[in-house]
Amino acid sequence: MKRTLAKGRTAATRRLQRGGWMSVNLNAIPESTRKANPIAAAQTRAAYQNHTYSVQVWLDEPKAARPYPLIHLLIRRNDGEEICAPWDELQRIKNDIVGPDHEAIELYPCESRCVRAASMRHLFVHVSPGHIWPVGWGVEDAVRKGGAS
Secondary structure (H helix, E strand, O other), X not given: OHHHHHHHHHHHHHHHHHOOOEEOOHXXXXXXXXXXXXXXXXHEEEEEEOOOEEEEEEEXXXXXXXXXXXXXXXXXXXXXXXXXXXXXXXXXXXXXXXXXXXXXXXXXXXHHHOOOOOOOEEEEEEOOOOOOOOOOOOHHHHHHOOOOO
């Protein structure tokens, strides 16, 4: 088991290095920022930054309407500009930080649930590698092959 965990960490480290990501020390986040958004401070499990983007990694715990945890990637540009990232950039960010065997979704909510507090993109990732969301192309084939959980 320890060897498997070490192998997983090594693969993750290589993915992050290939993408030019640096880990951000969570203790370096200013106290004023922590006080301004205590929920974000409590949920942030890791943070990464490369030359263009900063990504916070939250763990959204299970809730009554969703009985499984999610990895929540909050992505923003370092220069504060609007994120107009093409699909392949967001896919690369997800692959670099969480791994290529995880599926992520991006939600475009009804207007009553919209929060326009910052120029960020949010990807919601199932914690289980190989989980197939029941939407999109090839769902039936993936479910038949045992990919959906």
